[in-house]
Amino acid sequence: RHDSLGVADGVGGWEGVKNANPALFSRKLMHYSYIEVEKYENIEDYEFVHYYDINPVDILRKSYTQVLEDAYVEGIRGSSTACLAILRDDELRVANLGDCGLAVVRRGEFVFRTEEQQHSFNFPYQIGTGCADRPEDAQVFAFKVQRGDIILVGSDGLFDNLFDEDILEEIQRYVPQPTTPATPSPPTLPPEAIARRAKSVSEESRFTTSPFQNRAMQEGFYHQGGKPDDITVLIAVVADLEDSPDRR
Incomplete structure (x- = not known):
């Protein structure tokens, strides 16, 4: 969709549990989220007026x-963690539950970041069968964005393996520094480049450091290198409505 982004990450702690399928659970969560958001543009649906x-x-x-x-x-x-962002005019509305995350980059710097929600180290808030957490437990944010802002949404596999400066370095490979604040960013950015870099760190256990390693050490756990995990990265660039291919 042109006005929303979402990531859900099935929790791996269900491994070995009979009939467990957190990957399917997370996919369904985003599937139904898409359907619910669509209702707000359906003139025949009650949600249209809202x-x-x-x-x-x-x-x-x-x-x-x-x-x-x-x-x-x-x-x-x-069960699954989730991060959902919806744009209305210049306001980005975000709900983040667990350790997925969203960041806004403006002129080469982070101007907004969500914070992960953890019950304890490596035990994120999550919604699912038999879970005490609820969607209402999500952190809620409303942030004013500008034309050219880069919105990045990712699973914990991204933020556990790349430091902020690593992410910015990859973004700046594709976005030249603007000469004026009004200079728009390119219409597309390849999230695959960031995902590949995160995957490379996740597979390295000897000659690299990672945010996950640092947090583990702070909690008294020994961990060397990156954290093997699924990695999802979504990127969008804020544009004026007339610049959008979807004018609904």
């Missing part, structure tokens, strides 16, 4: 309810 009132926590809550119903019918178990 277009500017959309709340990402409400979207997560409704999606979560649908996934739980599917899980009951299909007999699956699982």
Whole structure:
């Protein structure tokens, strides 16, 4: 969609549990989130008149309810973290539950970052079957964005393996430094480059350091190198409505 981004990351702690499928749980969560957001542009739907009132926590809550119903019918178990962002005019509305994350880059610097939610080290907030956490537990943010701002959303596999300066370095490979604040950024950026760099760190256990390693050490755990994990990266650039290929 032109006005929203979302990432859900199935929690790996279900490994070995009968009928557990956290990957499917997370995919369904984003599938139903997409359906819920679509309702706000359907003139025949009740939500159409509430277009500017959309709340990402409400979207997560409704999606979560649908996934739980599917899980009951299909007999699956699982849980997921999630980060959902929706743009209305110049306001970016964010709901972040767990250790996925969102960042906004403006003229080569981070101007906004979410913070991860952890019950304890490497035990993120999550929603799923048998979980005490709820969508309402998500952190909620509203941030004013500008034309040319770069919005980056990723799973913990990204932020556990790359420091902020690593992410900015990859972004700046594709975005030349603007000569004036009004200079727009390119319409697209390859998130694959950032994901590849994070994956490279995640597979290295001897000759590199990582944010996850630093946090582990702070908590009294020994860990060397990156953290092997699934890595998801989404990137969008804020544009004026007339610049958008979707004018709805």
